[in-house]
Amino acid sequence: EEQDLLLAAAYVSDAQYNRNIPFETSPQAIRLYCFYNHWTMQAATYFFICIDLSLALFEEPALFPLPFLATSIVEVLCLTAFLGRLVHFAKVTPQMVFWKDTKNICIMLTIVLTLIDLIVYGSLEAVNIRSVRWSRALRPVFLINFPESRQIRRAFRSIRNTLPDILYVFLLFLFSVLMFSLMALKLFGDRGLKTVEGSPYFTNILDIAFELYVLVTTANSPDVMMPAYDFNGWYSLYFITYIIINTYVFLSVFLAVVYNNYRKHLKNEIRKLAYLKRHKMIEAFNLLKVQVGTEFVVKEAQWRRLAKVVAPDISSSHLELLLRVSDEGQKGHVDKMNFLRLADLLNIQVVTINIKRHPLEAWMPRVYQSSASLLVQRMVRHRVFVWVYDVIILVNAIFIALDERNPFISYAEWLFLSLYIIEILLKLYTYEPRSYFGRRQFWNWFDVLIIIAALVATVANTTIQSARKYSSQQILDIVLILRILRLLRVIVSIERFRVIVTTLINIGPAMLTFGGLVLVVYYVFAIIGMEAFHSKVQFFDPNFTAPDALVCGNPALKDSAFARNRYCKNNFNDLASAFILLMELTVVNHFVLLAGGFALVTHQAAKLYFVGFHIVVVILIVNIFIAFILEAFFVAY
Amino acid sequence: EEQDLLLAAAYVSDAQYNRNIPFETSPQAIRLYCFYNHWTMQAATYFFICIDLSLALFEEPALFPLPFLATSIVEVLCLTAFLGRLVHFAKVTPQMVFWKDTKNICIMLTIVLTLIDLIVYGSLEAVNIRSVRWSRALRPVFLINFPESRQIRRAFRSIRNTLPDILYVFLLFLFSVLMFSLMALKLFGDRGLKTVEGSPYFTNILDIAFELYVLVTTANSPDVMMPAYDFNGWYSLYFITYIIINTYVFLSVFLAVVYNNYRKHLKNEIRKLAYLKRHKMIEAFNLLKVQVGTEFVVKEAQWRRLAKVVAPDISSSHLELLLRVSDEGQKGHVDKMNFLRLADLLNIQVVTINIKRHPLEAWMPRVYQSSASLLVQRMVRHRVFVWVYDVIILVNAIFIALDERNPFISYAEWLFLSLYIIEILLKLYTYEPRSYFGRRQFWNWFDVLIIIAALVATVANTTIQSARKYSSQQILDIVLILRILRLLRVIVSIERFRVIVTTLINIGPAMLTFGGLVLVVYYVFAIIGMEAFHSKVQFFDPNFTAPDALVCGNPALKDSAFARNRYCKNNFNDLASAFILLMELTVVNHFVLLAGGFALVTHQAAKLYFVGFHIVVVILIVNIFIAFILEAFFVAY
């Protein structure tokens, strides 16, 4: 009896959180399973994943160098934690299912490979041979393959499903690029033209193909055209045709294919999720059902106990509400159809709006209801009050833009700060505080937090300044950013702006999935890039006048555009730099310059790394991101 | 009676071609209206529009200079033609409707303004004062406002309907850019940082706003970040946040809003068109109906006469087919429901597939049916035949890539040409020629035309070469392009490729609408640009060693990136150059460099022109183009 209730609760909880893990139904296994799903265990797993991923900051090439022994001990610790989690999972799920699941195999394989890599690298290090820590590129496997990362896996599945369709478009696109390359070789190859840098123009088919691939990203427009255009104006037609076909039409087709698959996939996933949810709820129902008359139902007492197990923190008024909804006829039991809705009901956020009296009214009704007090309240509720503060914010913006070394302006900052505090106090005086700070009142929270933070930071800065006669740069920067963020409040006053911003904020959590996706891809590319390109390009402090500083410490960069544009800090010498460089490559601009620089210090084949990154990140992931925003906005509008 | 038929025919014709022009119903007016819609009149209108638009090639600043007198006479001629067309329209349409239609007012106003401008400019020219031919920017009005340009007007309407929604997003976006500018001013303004060019970094809020606006287009990434990034690695977070919010999220939201409106608008337009079409068909029916029993119908004879008037070129078998479809019960009359479908029926292309015998079979059956002949036919129909020719094409591609000065390779070209001709002859031998060259057989036409053109061009080139001992460069270039286009045939063999290409070809005609839209916007911006920037930047032949050649003939460009990158030919000195420059601006890359160059030779305010162009073309028109491709692909897939 008790065991059935626990099992049913596990099913309902799985349905509520869309979990799809088959588990054994023995009482011990169910308890283990609940423990497996407990938030502390999940948090611990993510904690170890974060530690494992961030190890790259401390390993050679390191941002904060630590000895190999230290990082490898931490890594073994993480691997142990992952293995423990996996063993826990193996105890929960049936043996057959466990060994058939590629996710588990992936994790085990990665653990073994990482251990092998650690041992090999450590041994070689001991005899002073430097080798490659290749297993680091596998670390994101842990982020993807634990059952918690359903969302990221779904995004990867979406990409995988898109691949066959996109592959054909991509091949056609490559074919088109090659055709145009051939044409360019024949049209311009024998002309003896020179680029701005004085090198021969379009004489080698591989170089041409690379330049034309880059032209699709527009990163070398119009430079790539100029020699031919200078030679003969008609040749511009070749480039215009190329850009229309390959940049505009093909890139749009890529987006169309990705978006189309994304929508199709989304629909399938939602349908599948709904089916699994229903299936689990039916199993839970079958465990608890009793026959009343001709139909099977769940008794009210049993239903209450179930709800208490699934949602231990539920308030009794909330529970009564759910029961009232589920047992409409007040028959003392819940029928099948209403029972199946329980998982969805539990997911609904119930906002209890109590029209409460203002505490001040209860405390000193005479004063609060006096005509002066009522006037203040009417004033604060009036539209003009909002307008006045919008004007104050705009004046504040102008003051911020002015020179702050002027003492008058620096004092004005205190004036504005007090005006904002007065505004909040007035609002708290007028509106009931608990509903003003309700869960959904995002903008009120934003207001108050920004003001308090600015107040604290300004006071801290003034204290430090008067005590030590100098300002801390970091605190000053933070004060400044907070002061400017305050201006965001102007948005709240304009209805249309609020709608757009609210839509963006609502899709924020789902965007985190993309954050995870991008993190995985960036991490793998960063590790590969760090192994291939680290310390090939050095950054020297601008005040440092080493002879090599101007060529980023590498003579191969002499006279290169990379060194001329002072791109030395765009390198793979540590994880943070690598991530920033990959971000620049995602934005695509000056792609040739960056790829060209790293090709100069290593080998022309290095360009393949950059083209590969472009295909994966810009053609696939950025397009999925756009598809996601399009879909989110269509639903919202 | 006869007049009713004519009027009904006019209604049906309007419904067939989606024309929405109210016209008078007197017999004379109907005849005038039919004449107004005749293709020769429409072609003449477009001819004069083309002449009028292309005048900019001959006017100062001219690609091919002509005296002002010549161009102004041609312009007056064009204006007369437009006026004539308008007068014709006025005679056709009711007086009230004519004067209420803004399209007509626009045309008349533009004619008057152009005449005033011509007179003022001519008089000033006579006393040697150079003024501005501002009315030239109004010329696209004629392209937009004649009733023929329904598609382009629809695209403009689509943009206009999108404007309110996009405006709010754009204001929010501007607000965000300004907030970030303010932050940048405060964070970096006092640091004394320098750009690569040695100028102060982020010290002026207007410059910062421009640079950050450009960063949205990614055209100055990562340069704009480098000084701050070199100073302190953490400042990269500012730029990464900026790029995520403004480049990725906002630009995606722009696309979402444009696409959303485009779909909504498209649906409305289609609904409206369907309503108007039905309305016209009902009017036509009411003119011709007679009562038979309880219902009103159109007699078969009357129906036939109507169809003959609407579609004079219809074949009798086609007419019988239409009648059979419309009069299903063979009752000798067409009922209302079937009559309303006539306009749509006339638009359906009827492909008559006659399984005809091959002419050779009729001519010499013995030979054509001999076992050797049958073997050849089976061979040609076999899949391997296609594969063999795919291999030949690929080998051909390799030969093209090799050095053609090698005589062996130059002879191989003749071999390939003959192989292709043999292929076509074999196919014509096997397949019935009239169905092989059917209307829908795009790829067969493509094959044959490319081969014949290549043959003609190669023969022409060889003739010239042997006669004059030198090759004509233009013909060589054309031969070369044709030779490479031949490789496109590989696509035909792969089913998936053919699907994609066919989709692209099918949306081709609709893309012409975008061509018109882009032409209008480019023309207006080109004329403004030519008036503002002409001869500020000069291009000198690379072999010419004038001292000014390196600064594009303008000392203001000394040490500028514009001159260093040899962008001298990117100028507004004639219409063709201006169009190519605007194309480069559409692609966005090196936007700062181009805008900066023209700001240097005139005034910093010139950057507004470039930003305006970016907003109109990239944010609006390119997004509509992408929306259009997305929609077309969703329908096709």
Ligand code: NA
């Ligand atoms: Na770019």
